[in-house]
Amino acid sequence: MTQVIIVGFVCFLCPGMFNALNGTGGGGQLDPTAGNNANTALYSTFVVFGILGGAIVNLCGVRWTIFGSGFTYALYSGSYIYLNHTGNSSFTIAAGAILGIGAGILWAAQGMIMVSYPREEEKGHYIAIFWIIFNLGGMLGGILPFAINYHSDSGSLNxxxxxxxxxxxxxxxxxxxxxxxxxxxxxxxxxxxxxxxxTNLGTETMEILKLFINPLMLGLLPMCFTSNFFYTYQFDNINGALFNVRTRGFNNIFYWGFQMVGSYAISFLLDYSGFGRKTRGYVAFGIVLVFFNAIWGGSLALHNKYPDGLPLNDRIDFKDSSRSSGPIILYIFCGVGDALYQTFAYWIIGALSNDNQLLARYIGFYKGMQSFGGAISWQLDAKNVAPKNQLVANWVLFALSVPSMLYVVWRIKEHSEDQDVRVKTDSDLEKYASDVAEDKTSAVAN
Incomplete structure (x- = not known):
């Protein structure tokens, strides 16, 4: 539990701050083009290093990989200061590409800790604890622009x-x-x-290649691809297009705050001992299915009300309750839906195995394919694809992911076959061999 809490606070301070920055729309800039291009670069490298991340963590360990990866988040945020003063987006785009490398490795390490450390019957609870701590970062990151820009509405963060x-x-x-x-x-x-x-380099290379012919990973692929695709529409075409800058921060406090509620609520179902594990998967699948169709239906209604967004001088302020209440509530429900989706996805992956090296690869595959979808969605917005077309793409992609998601849930077993395998890893291999030899010597003596 201590390890899950620590990695939760790492993500509170690194990806949590990134989420808050992204959630303001366009990285907090009036013109979202630089932010969209930076996110495209980010998710493009994330695709590669997400997939490789599990192998890197298995070979190098969790401490130094997370330590080094954390600074790539700081570099990305700092690049916007340069953008504020020069208007040149090249550094921000390059920083995004570097962040994709760090993020792919960090999330592989985080996912391995979160889904392999707990016992089978408490994985939903541990995922929820992580998600609560992590999203406190998004809440704090929402408070910062809300407070600092409360009396100023330049359209961009200072x-x-x-x-x-x-x-x-x-x-x-x-x-x-x-x-x-x-x-x-x-x-x-x-x-x-x-x-x-x-493990060694050769083993990791072969195991990564096997992921692309693994029926379970191929079944997860549509769900992976869809799982971050919706961020672009929600951040840029709801929060960024309709609200002024202080209200964007205000909205993110609740977007990320209610993520904690969603993850915590579904964790009770995922760990409920009164149902078999597969039954819990089916019920959670039904909840996600209904919730996301409701979100996209509500988004369509909001889009029809504001088909072209709003001009800067007419953006919605949170104090204007007659205009703000409906869109803010929808945006909050988008946050809840994200938490349900991500918690369910991590739980599915955690239900496939207890082997922490295998799960590091599975999580890396999930994050890599997730980033592939993210790279495409951010570039669609950068190319000024009509918001309604982006909305339709999100809804269609979710619908297409439903059958394969159901297939993977159907393949879940009540207990993972590897749950009793306990063999030491790289750093302890020599000690393990020594202990075995000592036991044999003792047995002969007896």
Whole structure:
């Protein structure tokens, strides 16, 4: 639990701040073009390093990979200060590409810790705890632009907000050093979290290639692709297009805050011992299905009311309750839906195995394919694809992901076959061999 809490606070300070910045629309800029292009670069490199991230974490360990990755978030936030003063987006786009490398590795490490450390019957609870801490970062990141820009509405965030993001993200990077190696982590029942065999570069290369012929991973692919695709529409074409800058921060406080509610609520179902694991998967699938269709239906109604967005001098302010209440409530429900979707996806992956090296690869595949969808969606917005077409694309992609999502749930077993495999990893291999030899010597003596 300590490890999950620590990695939760790392993500509170790094991806949480990034989410808050992205959630303001266009990276907090009046013109979203630079932010959209930076996100395209980010998710393009994230595709590659998301897939490779599990192997990198397995070979290099969680502490130093998270430590190094954290600084790429600070570099990205800092690049907007340069953009504010020069209007040149090249540094921001390059920083986005570098962040994609760091984020792919960080999320592989985070996912491995979150879904392989808990026992099978408490994975939903641990995912929810992480999601609550992580989204506190998004809430804090929403408070910063709301407070700093409360009396100013230039349309873009000022340097002070970006500097605050940089400082917090650097703190998150250093916090990664507080994590323990998996070989030294035990659960509260005294069992070790190490469930894997010795690995090396050749093994990791072959195992990554096998992911692309694994029926379960191919079944997850549409769900992975869709899982971040909707951010562009929600951040840029709802929050960014309809609200003034202080209200965007205000909205993000609740968008990320209600993510905590959504994740915590569904965790009770995912860990409920009164139903079998597959039955819980079917019920959670039904909830996600209904919720997302309701979200896209509401988004269509809002789009029909404001088909071209709103001009800068007529953006909605949170104090104008006659105009703000409906769109804000919809945006909040978008946050709840995101939490339900992501928690369910992580739970499915965690239900496929307890092997932490295998799960690091699975999470890396999930994040890589997720980023593939994200790269396309941000570029669609950068190319000024009509908001309604983006909305339709989101709804269609979700519909297409439903059959394969159901297939993977159908393949879930009541207990993972590898749950009793306990073989030491790389750092403990020599000690493990020594212990075995000592046991044999003792047995012969007896």
């Amino acid at each position: 340097d002070g907000v970006y500097i605050a993001f940089v400082v917090l993200e650097c703190l998150g990077a250093f916090l990664g050093l507080a994590l323990a190696p998996p070989s030294k982590v035990t659960r509260d029942d005294g069992s070790s979290v190490v469930l894997v065999k010795y």
